[in-house]
Amino acid sequence: MVNTRVTLSGLTLDNPVIPASGTFGYGYEFAELYDINVLGSFSFKGTTAQARFGNPTPRIAECTAGMINSVGLQNPGVDKVIVEELPKLRQVFHKPVIANVGGFSFDEYAEVCRKLDGEEQVGLFEVNVSCPNVHGGGMGFGTDPAVAAEVTRRVKAVTTKPVYIKLSPNVTDIAAIAKACEDAGADGISLINTLLGMRVDLRRKRPVIANTMGGFSGPAVFPVALRMVWQVYEAVSIPIIGMGGVTSADDVLEMMLAGATAVEVGAANLVDPTAAKKIVEGLPAAMERYGIDDLTTIIGGAHHG
Amino acid sequence: MEQRILTITAQRRLTKDVWEMRLAGDAAGCDVPGRFVNIRLDGFYLRRPISVCDWRDGELTLVYKVVGGGTAAMAALPAGARLDVLTGLGNGYDTAPSGDRPLLIGGGVGVPPLYGLCKRLIAEGKTPRVILGFNTADEIFYEEEFRALGVEVTVTTVDGSYGVKGFVTDAPEIADGTYFYTCGPEPMLKAVYRATACSGQFSFEERMGCGFGACMGCSCKTVTGYKRICKDGPVLTKEEIVW
Ligand SMILES: Cc1cc2nc3c(=O)[nH]c(=O)nc-3n(C[C@H](O)[C@H](O)[C@H](O)COP(=O)(O)OP(=O)(O)OC[C@H]3O[C@@H](n4cnc5c(N)ncnc54)[C@H](O)[C@@H]3O)c2cc1C
Ligand SMILES: Cc1cc2nc3c(=O)[nH]c(=O)nc-3n(C[C@H](O)[C@H](O)[C@H](O)COP(=O)(O)O)c2cc1C
Ligand code: FES
Numbered sequence: 197m198v199n200t201r202v203t204l205s206g207l208t209l210d211n212p213v214i215p216a217s218g219t220f221g222y223g224y225e226f227a228e229l230y231d232i233n234v235l236g237s238f239s240f241k242g243t244t245a246q247a248r249f250g251n252p253t254p255r256i257a258e259c260t261a262g263m264i265n266s267v268g269l270q271n272p273g274v275d276k277v278i279v280e281e282l283p284k285l286r287q288v289f290h291k292p293v294i295a296n297v298g299g300f301s302f303d304e305y306a307e308v309c310r311k312l313d314g315e316e317q318v319g320l321f322e323v324n325v326s327c328p329n330v331h332g333g334g335m336g337f338g339t340d341p342a343v344a345a346e347v348t349r350r351v352k353a354v355t356t357k358p359v360y361i362k363l364s365p366n367v368t369d370i371a372a373i374a375k376a377c378e379d380a381g382a383d384g385i386s387l388i389n390t391l392l393g394m395r396v397d398l399r400r401k402r403p404v405i406a407n408t409m410g411g412f413s414g415p416a417v418f419p420v421a422l423r424m425v426w427q428v429y430e431a432v433s434i435p436i437i438g439m440g441g442v443t444s445a446d447d448v449l450e451m452m453l454a455g456a457t458a459v460e461v462g463a464a465n466l467v468d469p470t471a472a473k474k475i476v477e478g479l480p481a482a483m484e485r486y487g488i489d490d491l492t493t494i495i496g497g498a499h500h501g
Numbered sequence: 502m503e504q505r506i507l508t509i510t511a512q513r514r515l516t517k518d519v520w521e522m523r524l525a526g527d528a529a530g531c532d533v534p535g536r537f538v539n540i541r542l543d544g545f546y547l548r549r550p551i552s553v554c555d556w557r558d559g560e561l562t563l564v565y566k567v568v569g570g571g572t573a574a575m576a577a578l579p580a581g582a583r584l585d586v587l588t589g590l591g592n593g594y595d596t597a598p599s600g601d602r603p604l605l606i607g608g609g610v611g612v613p614p615l616y617g618l619c620k621r622l623i624a625e626g627k628t629p630r631v632i633l634g635f636n637t638a639d640e641i642f643y644e645e646e647f648r649a650l651g652v653e654v655t656v657t658t659v660d661g662s663y664g665v666k667g668f669v670t671d672a673p674e675i676a677d678g679t680y681f682y683t684c685g686p687e688p689m690l691k692a693v694y695r696a697t698a699c700s701g702q703f704s705f706e707e708r709m710g711c712g713f714g715a716c717m718g719c720s721c722k723t724v725t726g727y728k729r730i731c732k733d734g735p736v737l738t739k740e741e742i743v744w
Binding site for chain 1: 504720
């Protein structure tokens with residue numbers, strides 16, 4: 197019997213496989229197909245203070261081994277999430293869930309996290325700092341170490357649960373940003389969010405995405421994500437949730453050897469709604485294949501010796 | 502929604518670039534007209550959404566137009582090929598408000614879902630009338646299939662090479678409808694919206710990430726709030742649409 201259990205800041209998961217925010221809704225669609233309690237946890241759709249419709253459509257573009265999305269954080273707003281979505285989520289998922297939080301000001305991050313902190317089902321926070329700062333000329337919170345650190349401090353000040361900061365890969369030095377968050381009190385780091393990308397429609401000779409650019413993710417980004425997990429692992433000593441292009445149990449092991457304690461699965465859920473379940477089921481065999489008894493022992497293993 | 506492996510039993514070319522594909526297997530949830538399936542294709546990251554044209558126990562019929570790489574790959578698949586398909590997606594048409602003589606208005610590859618709907622309405626004892634719009638005589642498909650159901654069919658062509666010259670909204674029936682169902686390119690849907698005095702249901706298309714409600718890739722604004730075309734649609738009522 198192999199041991200697939202891992203622990204994120206005191207929260208023990210049956211396995212490290214976590215559907216990524218924005219690709220799993222609140223779980224209901226997937227619960228129609230399988231018992232989603234086989235998952236380690238899941239990260240629900242990015243939540244903001246107010247309801248957001250998001251960006252104009254088309255919001256989706258296909259790429260070679262991946263996709264671009266420009267959903268724009270469509271969500272019903274934190275109050276509705278608490279009153280309507282979490283009670284329904286509780287019916288289909290009985291483990292602690294990851295609350296993914298977006299924001300366009302420091303106050304917004306703090307307000308949303310404060311409200312969600314009281315929800316029993318929330319096991320930890322994943323604070324998405326890829327959003328543009330409306331008070332900072334639209335620059336992403338996650339592009340400046342000082343600003344990312346300030347978000348961390350503001351959220352830590354109003355929460356009791358572990359706070360993971362989810363970093364954008366669209367930066368020059370991701371390790372410096374991760375370190376700044378750690379120094380500001382972050383309990384962990386989650387990465388990567390999507391890479392800025394675009395496609396042009398040859399028939400219309402216009403960008404496919406209504407907003408021109410969007411976030412690129414899927415198997416094509418795996419090597420970039422893995423490299424960034426590696427770099428952040430070298431820079432910090434808090435746990436890392438690694439993601440970006442994960443499609444198989446082997447990818448999970450690679451991410452963990454590079455430094456991840458748990459692993460999120462994003463776009464793969466959209467093209468194969470049972471992808472996360474298949475990864476969970478494939479883990480024990482993959483572990484045996486590579487002579488791994490206990491997943492915890494391989495975290496960051498590729499850095500040593 | 503169900504995930505199924507379906508086997509292609511036949512492919513038939515209907516026009517220069519429109520194909521009919523028949524699939525065997527348990528196409529769960531496809532018995533509601535206007536629903537769609539989402540098909541995984543080797544070499545393409547996202548699935549391809551295609552409306553259910555017809556269904557019978559153990560057999561599903563799709564009609565699709567080759568417009569790009571994915572649909573070209575579909576057309577090249579031989580009988581016997583197995584496809585990973587998400588079935589029974591979307592809300593589908595609601596036949597309850599149809600009245601006795603609903604109008605079915607289809608344009609181009611918006612025609613296929615109206616075929617299954619037409620059969621369903623007939624089975625419910627109603628007498629649908631059908632308007633099929635195409636650009637030119639060469640592009641017409643399924644006229645005979647509809648006629649074989651015993652319904653009145655008016656075909657319009659933009660260049661006047663067959664039937665009534667003009668758009669579907671130039672068909673005389675458009676003026677005296679009591680309820681309608683339509684599917685086609687968005688400019689046609691807008692024209693139908695304006696040309697009809699009665700109520701009806703519209704089927705929409707949008708670029709999709711998942712096709713089953715998880716990604717918010719396909720949202721649109723409606724009078725009754727935000728809706729996902731893939732899950733709360735693709736069918737919206739005339740009263741819901743913001744145009
Ligand atoms: C609910 C629904 C039902 C549909 N039913 C039918 C049908 O019965 N018959 C038919 O011929 N076509 C139908 N379509 C359109 C069909 O999905 C597209 O023509 C097809 O996806 C094009 O793929 P491609 O690879 O050939 O084209 P490409 O342009 O190369 O595709 C690139 C990407 O854009 C997407 N895309 C391109 N055109 C469309 C479109 N019009 N709608 C949605 N996504 C698009 C593709 O899925 C793919 O992700 C339907 C679309 C939707 C949303
Ligand atoms: C459709 C879609 C919506 C997303 N929405 C969010 C979101 O609301 N919040 C967030 O932090 N990340 C969001 N992401 C990013 C993913 O959580 C993940 O970080 C990224 O897609 C990389 O993983 P992948 O390559 O496995 O998709 C979204 C991704 C996709 C594809
Ligand atoms: S395509 Fe994903 S929600 Fe509609």
